[in-house]
Amino acid sequence: MQKKKRILLKVGSNTLTKETDNISRGKIEDMANQIAHLQDSCEFIIVSSGAIAVAKQFVKLESKGKDINVKQALASIGQPHLIRIYQEIFREAGLLTSQCLLSYSDFEREQSRTNIVNTINVLVSNNYIPIINENDTVATDEIKFGDNDKLGALTASLLKADLFIIATNTNGIYTKESMENGTPKTIEVVEDFEELLKQVVSSKSSHGSGGMQSKIEAAAVTKKANIETWIVNGLEDNFMVNAFNNKVPFTKIK
Ligand SMILES: Nc1ncnc2c1ncn2[C@@H]1O[C@H](COP(=O)(O)OP(=O)(O)O)[C@@H](O)[C@H]1O
Numbered sequence: 001m002q003k004k005k006r007i008l009l010k011v012g013s014n015t016l017t018k019e020t021d022n023i024s025r026g027k028i029e030d031m032a033n034q035i036a037h038l039q040d041s042c043e044f045i046i047v048s049s050g051a052i053a054v055a056k057q058f059v060k061l062e063s064k065g066k067d068i069n070v071k072q073a074l075a076s077i078g079q080p081h082l083i084r085i086y087q088e089i090f091r092e093a094g095l096l097t098s099q100c101l102l103s104y105s106d107f108e109r110e111q112s113r114t115n116i117v118n119t120i121n122v123l124v125s126n127n128y129i130p131i132i133n134e135n136d137t138v139a140t141d142e143i144k145f146g147d148n149d150k151l152g153a154l155t156a157s158l159l160k161a162d163l164f165i166i167a168t169n170t171n172g173i174y175t176k177e178s179m180e181n182g183t184p185k186t187i188e189v190v191e192d193f194e195e196l197l198k199q200v201v202s203s204k205s206s207h208g209s210g211g212m213q214s215k216i217e218a219a220a221v222t223k224k225a226n227i228e229t230w231i232v233n234g235l236e237d238n239f240m241v242n243a244f245n246n247k248v249p250f251t252k253i254k
């Protein structure tokens with residue numbers, strides 16, 4: 001049997017909510033259907049945001065503490081719900097899921113790195129799709145709470161993914177000029193990183209936390225590991241399959 005292509009898919013909050021205030025079961029169904037369609041040739045590891053967005057649907061926390069602590073608490077409330085929704089929907093598509101919570105410091109310790117690789121390899125070889133999120137309880141400002149783009153890139157590198165796909169709410173990275181004049185134009189292939197960083201505008205979307213800058217920084221990490229990064233529009237149905245078939249505009253960072 002031919003070796004499967006290992007794909008690390010990072011899904012942002014905006015994709016999962018379809019830019020509303022609620023998690024979209026339809027979007028998770030769309031992901032499950034695509035994975036089911038591609039599973040003969042690809043194996044998937046998902047880094048999914050959305051814990052805070054889910055919690056915000058039904059809880060408002062009182063706190064005199066820092067804003068970031070409220071977010072961490074929301075992530076703790078939302079995470080089990082997020083995983084339950086994934087599990088229910090993926091199961092209907094015949095897919096098995098598991099949860100892994102990681103923090104950046106885990107990538108700095110050799111023993112933790114080995115443990116992550118071993119655990120995830122067992123999961124994947126038994127047809128489980130690991131759904132990873134940042135361990136937000138232990139994350140702090142210093143380690144950039146809420147940057148799942150970087151977490152996705154570190155995980156893709158550690159697990160020797162063949163491809164890193166970031167699903168967000170734009171058709172990849174647009175040229176700055178085209179964004180400013182209101183007719184966004186996708187940069188299709190990127191080879192020059194310095195040039196790319198100049199295209200970032202400071203905006204980010206309603207639920208997102210990293211903006212395009214953190215996606216570009218994440219791509220720099222995967223590039224070092226010789227992994228190609230694709231930035232695709234997760235709001236569209238069939239976003240991965242269409243990117244594979246070159247049917248939609250997206251950005252490839254080689
Ligand atoms: N050059 C650019 N091309 C596309 N989007 C950009 C660019 N510069 C900044 N952005 C912003 O980055 C946002 C995506 O990042 P983010 O809001 O963190 O989403 P996610 O939840 O998917 O991580 C876009 O909605 C857009 O507002």
Ligand SMILES: N[C@@H](CCC(=O)OP(=O)(O)O)C(=O)O
Pocket residue numbers: 011012013014048049050051052053075133134136146147148149207208209210211
């Ligand atoms: N761990 C947080 C992730 C926050 C985050 O990185 O969000 P995003 O910019 O949408 O990928 C959560 O699950 O809400």
